Amino acid sequence: MAPIGWGIAGTGRIARTVLPDFIHVPDAHVAAVASRTREHAESFADLAFSTLPDHPRPRAYASYAEMLEDPDVDVVYVATPHPQHKPIALAALAAGKAILVEKSFAATHAGASEIVEAARAKGLFAMEGIWSRFLPVIREMDLAVAAGEIGEVTSVQGDLFALRDFDPEDRLFNPELGGGATLDLGVYAINFAVGRLGSPTRVTAAGSLFPNGVDADVAMLLEHRGERTATLAVSLRADGPGRMAIHGTHGWIEVEPRFHHPSRIVVHRRGVIPQVHEAPQSGRGYSHELIEVGQCLRDGRTESTIMPLDDTLEVSRVMQSVLEQVGVTHHDDEELPHG
Ligand SMILES: NC(=O)c1ccc[n+]([C@@H]2O[C@H](COP(=O)([O-])OP(=O)(O)OC[C@H]3O[C@@H](n4cnc5c(N)ncnc54)[C@H](OP(=O)(O)O)[C@@H]3O)[C@@H](O)[C@H]2O)c1
CATH class of the missing domain: 3.40.50.720 (NAD(P)-binding Rossmann-like Domain)
Structure with a gap:
């Protein structure tokens, strides 16, 4: 080819x-x-x-x-x-x-x-x-979970905070350009949770808005079958580490910050010295x-x-629910961009 x-x-x-x-x-x-x-x-x-x-x-x-x-x-x-x-x-x-x-x-x-x-x-x-999803250490993490290293997964907990100066013209904040914390940052946290826990059966969200009506920060609780949960928080108006952890019945895995592009995870198991996995990305990742x-x-x-596209659809469904709960409505353009 x-x-x-x-x-x-x-x-x-x-x-x-x-x-x-x-x-x-x-x-x-x-x-x-x-x-x-x-x-x-x-x-x-x-x-x-x-x-x-x-x-x-x-x-x-x-x-x-x-x-x-x-x-x-x-x-x-x-x-x-x-x-x-x-x-x-x-x-x-x-x-x-x-x-x-x-x-x-x-x-x-x-x-x-x-x-x-x-x-x-x-x-x-x-x-x-x-x-x-494609970073080598995340692939290793998924293999460790699938191998049962932390037992049955019970929950996911994480945050992605990125303090940015509010500029209503910028893509990050402009409602006409799909601004706000959920579409920019929440997508990573929700994607991580859906990738490990599947589709949530219930989504609860609360948050605050910038003066122009887009979401500034959002806290989310995703409930999944089998009494499993994801607790996630994202923000464009405060800073934070960008941690993520998967908890299981035999241990937990810490995805070292920032979790959306990590090169290191730590597997913690009861009674065992924590095991570090490092796998660098190639280029910028x-x-x-x-x-x-x-x-x-x-x-x-x-x-x-x-x-897979089914996961993309699931993440977009969750984001839609989150945005409705915090009071943000987005639109998709119908016409191609032009000058
Ligand atoms: N994967 C990641 O790490 C990552 C990081 C940042 C952003 N993103 C994603 O990448 C996408 C773009 O984000 P960005 O930060 O690169 O945005 P950006 O700096 O604002 O650039 C977007 C580009 O889109 C084009 N565009 C077409 N229609 C436009 C319109 N109506 N208004 C403004 N620009 C328009 C412009 O290029 P022309 O002037 O050439 O038409 C503009 O330079 C988003 O989906 C964002 O979530 C991903």
Whole structure:
């Protein structure tokens, strides 16, 4: 199979952060980049050319629609704010492209469901870019849990706090851009819990809002079958360590901060010296999810078993419930972004 051609949709912070990790992705190249403006597209293409040795300069499109017509683009990495994910993902699927969509997959549960239905109807690959799931030490953690090292899992407890200066124009806070703590940070905590405990049967949330109505901090209680629980807290208006722990009937596993990109976990078992597992990430940690996409495409798979679409839907359902309880309503755009 020829090298996989990636098209990057959006030229903001995460697109620039992920870019250098393509060095660690075999048989792949960044074929194209799409932006709302010629200036951003060209400067991102320049950055890619200087960052990725041996890669040709990506084609720069000042239009998201035009990039989707590029035959060298096999998979589109959607790296825009949350409400813009849906129109880009649907247009990419309509153009026959596979998609890797940044977290949160969509701004609403309805939007996430629409994307998943479209991908399944077309038989095209789709995955949410939750990089944490693919990190080597998280894979080790899941193996340790599956091997029964901490017995039966009873609960998950964690936080993800990230103090940021309130700027109502910024994507992190702007309601038009899917701002707020739940879609930006809660998605990691809920994803972690759903990945270990499955679907919650009840979701309870309380929180506070910024002056513009998006969620500033949120505390969540997820109840799962078998009297298991997840207690999670996220915030954009206070700082915190970013701890996560899985508790079981024979011990517990500490995921060292920050839990959404750890390289170290500690397994604690009753009467046994704590056992440290270390597994460094390659690059900035995003290469693992990019490699998974390539592997799935080569294997002809339309979903990742590590980050299946049913889990994405479940996480979006929980987020929707949390947001309703704290009083935040989001929307997904219908039109492709344009300048
Ligand atoms: N995995 C991670 O570690 C991680 C970290 C941070 C963010 N994220 C996720 O990545 C996504 C983007 O976040 P970000 O922090 O990179 O955002 P950002 O810096 O604001 O960049 C988003 C980019 O999207 C494009 N865009 C398209 N329509 C837009 C619109 N209507 N308004 C503003 N920008 C628009 C813009 O590129 P053009 O000007 O070129 O069109 C913009 O630069 C979100 O889903 C976020 O949750 C993931």
